[in-house]
Amino acid sequence: MDKIGIKDIALRANVSTATVSYVLNGTRNVRPKTKERVMKVIEELNYRPNDIAKSLKSKRTNTIGVIAEDITVFNVPEIIDGINEYAEQNDMHILLTNLRLQKRVGYNYTDTDNYRQHAQDAVSNLLSKQVEGIIYIGVHTRDLSGLVNTYDKPIVYTYCYAQHACSIQYNDEQASYDAIKYLVSKGHSRIAIISGLMDSLPSRLRFNGYFKALTDYQLEFDPQFIKVGDWGLDSGYQLAYELIQLPDPPTAILIMNDLMAAGALKAAAAMGISIPEDLSIIGFDNREFSNYLSPRITTMDLPLHDMGILSMKALTNLIRGEEQPLDMIPLCHLVERESVSEPRKST
Amino acid sequence: MDKIGIKDIALRANVSTATVSYVLNGTRNVRPKTKERVMKVIEELNYRPNDIAKSLKSKRTNTIGVIAEDITVFNVPEIIDGINEYAEQNDMHILLTNLRLQKRVGYNYTDTDNYRQHAQDAVSNLLSKQVEGIIYIGVHTRDLSGLVNTYDKPIVYTYCYAQHACSIQYNDEQASYDAIKYLVSKGHSRIAIISGLMDSLPSRLRFNGYFKALTDYQLEFDPQFIKVGDWGLDSGYQLAYELIQLPDPPTAILIMNDLMAAGALKAAAAMGISIPEDLSIIGFDNREFSNYLSPRITTMDLPLHDMGILSMKALTNLIRGEEQPLDMIPLCHLVERESVSEPRKST
DNA sequence: CTGTTAGCGCGTTCAT
């Protein structure tokens, strides 16, 4: 039982291979009777065309490459899920490469030299496999200009970016603006912020949103309310501690990731400060664990799925050579839980 | 700047295409001087062979298909990571299909008719793309016999299984046995268990391990200590509540997933029972959130990465037509945290 | 309009 091909079908159906191809692809009219006969044989032999041969001639593989810096990092699977959804609707397939950055270089992904070779190899391999384009999913939003060369094949970055290249990111500034707006709507006016490292674009953008909201809502600005953390739980603990210690502490803190927010929760617990009664907290990322902390924390959900869909959409446009007026940038949405309430009436 | 091919290289290096192919693949000896000349041209034109054409002739794609029932479910990414690691070492590539089961059919993945068609389509598409084998990653361990037909292409199931097919799973029985053993080592003898649904093989196997340990360590057996939950947080709450209410309650509970364990924690908190002082708890799965609960819960980590590696290894063996003496089954490992201590000295 | 013949795509590999 050797692999059956188009000519086996042709033989058994008493037609030429061309005819079989035509019925298969509907590329040309075929007399219904003939068509039926061919179909029947295809059915019987359970024939499936060889996409490899097809691709060789058509020069289309209907396949894109997805390079994930690390698929085990929390944001990545949902992005891939979105890519997948759009790809499936357009009969595209996904060749997945996982750089495994976390395991390979730990957290110093700032020094791109550590993995440039790996990244470029991944790209080269995908190009050899004739992918029609590539989506690169970062583990952390940062500039990846010049990391890889795709030799003019379209590439879309998401959860990272590069100069002169399409990239899909959510609106950081709007997200933190909305968070502040929400706190204001709850009656807060003394709002502190704990940011991540300042070498990170999201940190800076979220600061912008914070300041913009401060201005728009005419809130008091206190330099002591600005804290810069390092994204880790301990730094959240430490900085929240400092804020709470202030002679005139804030009634709410916007914290740029859930990990630091978890640290803040610990600090509050250790200091006998109850959340949200004494202090409201908003996190960022909507990590799974944020829903299991006590209290369950109110946090900014990242539109990961949409980012996946939009990345794939953008890539599809690039592949088709269309102008991409795709400047939609997906928005974060606050998920309201238990770490925010109205501030205590102070005197 | 048209796509350059092997013949462009041949032309510029004044050799035949055959020679180029030979230097490229080292398939045959080529005079060093010629070889060097060819290499140089390849370098200059930055030529990369077209794997599609290569595959057509060689009938090898170096590509396997991975079908994930749902890539957004917690256990899947790490399995893929493992597959990836082994694949990369063997120059294999991964064509990823995501069934998106959760979003498609919610939690009633018991009724395979709901998604049989999708699964089979996924398989068929992969076969058309000439994958050399398939790995199917379930979202929940269950029997998937007859779900799909791969027409004799090798397939390996993981986190699920099927008759007459290779499947890679961790050792459930050993895991719960080890958990009990650990509790015994801490001095416990009155140990209850909260299982998941009994239509699940893991539930049954873990019960086996529990009973075996009870026997081996000559622990008292109390039918009231056996509780059957539905994997959900609420059922963990309810059943832990019942256990604590017992006139002579257990000093420890083994709970078959972290979600129910989280529920048990809530029940204990609500009832003024402190963990681990009054009651020790062991969960299962090592979900991310289990490390953020208070107390951080001691739980059985699933060897997901190993499952991925072994699946790929098993598939590779099948592809090569080797006997697969691959009956290694990976073990769970307890991660010790804060939800277990020695029991209070009673009386 | 329907069906057939034959060359092509791009590397591989055998016979020369």
Added chain:
DNA sequence: ATGAACGCGCTAACAG
């Protein structure tokens, strides 16, 4: 070291 057939399906050119 080379020429040419080959893998498998597509499609232009051609015939009825």
